[in-house]
């Protein structure tokens with residue numbers, strides 16, 4: 162294998178684990194949705210994860226003000242809407258209307274689930290200690306919903322600059338984890 166020097170500005174596209182998410186927030190009457198691929202798991206149970214939400218967008222205000230969000234997991238069937246939600250701002254448009262996404266009431270938090278996504282995770286903000294340095298919000302999943310009809314979700318994995326890998330073949334190997 163002969164490797165060549167690679168621009169640091171593109172490294173994130175090598176590391177991004179995905180899947181790309183749609184984060185919903187609700188501030189007063191206004192529900193919003195943004196595309197988010199910078200996230201990492203921190204704990205098994207209760208599940209906790211860190212999400213980087215830029216303060217240049219609109220969503221971070223609602224997240225900070227309410228401490229609630231839903232992380233929806235889209236599949237390739239709605240890839241265009243996913244990219245659309247990442248290239249528009251809730252400060253200017255109602256993205257649910259613009260991209261034809263359907264809200265469904267969550268059970269434990271105010272932000273809506275997105276019906277078109279095969280899984281939705283209701284979350285509460287549990288740590289803001291790294292928000293000022295990294296824009297990193299630690300969220301805890303308090304309720305999770307998955308469509309049992311979707312056994313092989315073709316999730317999107319961002320490789321940068323509009324490129325995505327789509328999850329494909331699954332393999333299963335022996336594991337000590339049950």
Ligand SMILES: Cc1cc2nc3c(=O)[nH]c(=O)nc-3n(C[C@H](O)[C@H](O)[C@H](O)COP(=O)(O)O)c2cc1C
Nearest residue numbers: 195196197198199214215218219220247249250251
């Ligand atoms: C594939 C993709 C992944 C993105 N990932 C993130 C992310 O992890 N964090 C972030 O702050 N913005 C991310 N963005 C950009 C936001 O989705 C974008 O700024 C959006 O317009 C914010 O919407 P809002 O202003 O309504 O909050 C991503 C965009 C795309 C297209």
